[in-house]
């Protein structure tokens with residue numbers, strides 16, 4: 001059974017006379033123990049989706065099951081129990097400025113009625129886990145952004161939630177600090193077994209920690225699958241644009257223009273798959289068809305233990321030979337002629 005399941009969920013807001021559909025028929029399953037990424041541009045509906053999971057918003061139609069229980073049917077007192085099992089971290093950290101690091105992390109324990117000694121023990125444990133033991137008695141203003149988010153994570157985990165929702169949790173951080181926080185989230189997942197839903201507009205975040213991902217666009221899930229699938233073979237223009245922000249395997253329009261200016265032969269892009277047969281076929285075929293080639297663009301990346309990429313070649317020779325070579329390559333991979 002999935003830990004979180006959306007079944008045909010729609011959420012509309014009334015705004016004056018207009019109706020805004022922020023979430024539009026979303027079905028989604030998030031399994032226990034995974035890190036699930038939800039990526040989308042601003043306004044795609046990401047925050048609304050998060051607020052539906054912890055029942056801060058009510059669905060217009062559809063069902064949301066958490067651990068098999070449809071939370072859209074639960075009365076408010078029972079929802080409090082559901083929310084207690086969900087931790088949340090935010091872009092702006094949302095720490096209490098008037099409380100110390102210790103006080104911030106202890107707060108949810110206090111609310112949950114933990115006795116003082118137990119609270120102290122638990123906070124010490126959490127501080128050690130996030131590496132901030134020495135900072136227990138300082139105030140948030142004295143911390144760096146990365147440290148603040150570590151406090152946010154410790155606070156979110158205080159009551160041992162099964163789910164952690166991370167809403168743009170690294171968007172306010174520089175790349176190096178982002179990497180540290182993402183590494184910590186990975187430990188939260190692997191060592192504590194917490195299922196994490198990462199909401200982001202940054203593909204790098206998805207690439208570095210997610211197991212699976214859904215692309216949200218205008219309130220709909222337009223693509224979903226393993227991170228490897230999304231990166232190696234994005235199906236929609238939106239997903240291709242997101243992938244393009246972190247991978248430059250394939251030449252874009254301006255690259256092609258430059259290549260065309262420099263190379264007079266026919267230019268093709270071939271996909272590189274994990275089985276690595278492109279090189280063998282290419283080296284064999286060029287001699288047979290009397291075609292020379294130049295490597296003009298390309299890149300190979302690795303994700304989830306598998307590699308993928310693209311190689312762009314200029315093919316120089318008689319048209320018939322070039323056609324025959326392209327046909328040979330097409331027997332083992334996808335080949336696209338990108339510029340004549």
Ligand SMILES: Nc1ncnc2c1ncn2[C@@H]1O[C@H](COP(=O)(O)OP(=O)(O)OP(=O)(O)O)[C@@H](O)[C@H]1O
Nearest residue numbers: 013015020022040041042043044045046047048049
């Ligand atoms: N309470 C509300 N009342 C009216 N419209 C809303 C409300 N909340 C969200 N919306 C609308 O729903 C759509 C999705 O908003 P949402 O905040 O979920 O997107 P987002 O992907 O999180 O964007 P961002 O990254 O900019 O926060 C937007 O058109 C937004 O204006």
